[in-house]
Amino acid sequence: MQAGSDRRYQVVVWGATGVVGRCVCTTIVKHYQDEVKWAMAGRNKEKLEKIRDDLAREYPAAKSIPILTGDAEDQDSLVAIASQTKVLITTSGPFAKLGTPVVEACISAGTHYCDTTGEVPWVMRMIKAHHVEAARKGVKIVNFCGFDSIPSELGTTFLVNHMQEKLNRRCKKVTHLFGDMAGKFGQGTVASLAFAYFMENSPERRQSSDPYCLDPPDSQRGPDGGDLLRIHFNKALKKWTIPFVMAPVNTRVVRRSNALLHHSYGSNFSYEEVAEVPNVFAAGIALVMLTLSCALFICKPLYPIINGLLPYVGSDPEKIIQSGGHWNSTMVGETEEQPGHKSQLVFLKMKSKRDPGYWETSRLLLESALCLALQAGHSSHVWSHHCHSASLVP
16 A cells, blocks of 8 residues: 555644744645645644744635644654654754654654755665665655755756757766855754764764765766865856855765666766856855865864854744845756767756745755655655655656
């Protein structure tokens, strides 16, 4: 029987009182209230009721949103919540601290799961511990459903599909260039990243430097090396670049997808992510700042001070929307060719007028959950990282 069938709800939002959680709830009420059976969930009933009341003032239909309560330290309560829905959305991080009981509850209840984590070491640990049981039950665990790493995944998929369908070629390499972006970057985001990459001491943390650390153990490795802090001029894009700050996450996710799809992107597929800078001098300054930022987080005693200097984002989705934000990126793909033949280049542009950190992430997370909730069928790839779950995890 398909996981999560015959449930009271299609989607439950766990962590609805957080910033991303509230944004997800607002989006459902605005666009899907009459189409999706859903509920809000969290630890504090009073806070959940306040959020529901706030939503109802602008959207009267929100008065009927069911509220479920549980506690991350009470596994039975999490299983009880997960048992009522086809898909559980969770936005509560750091996931290495708070996410494991939720994953375990979903697998126990036979419920699909998706989150916004960017914590590669934790995901590695979850795959090792729970993949076999999730596969046995047909439960899909879909991580990285926010700005990290949906644009990277979808963009690569579109490029590869175009090459195969229009050019009859496989893909040799994709370079993803992130351009100008603006949005909120608050304490919660930094806490999750800091814990995953600078405060956690685990075998997975050390292994995460391997560019193919998320691939299945027996998978074919590609040509990509480790993450390098370097300045580079990309001739195809005609831009000076430095490494993109989230490349250590997104690159591994894209490579895992290629491995799960039996390396259908290309026989020796390569993927990299970089950030655009205006000139070589700006690149040097930006690279120094990036290096210093990493060094500061490595010094654990400084973390509380750094966290205290970061802005409190707040929890009002409408204010986040009104505060603006945007992002854009360009991908260039190179086709596989016979020796002596030059690769063809395929360009893909993506852009949005939404804040990438919170508003865009919440929409991508919700759409990922709806793909899982509304799809039919079964897949052996139960631990995947795709917003396009309905096609890649059919």
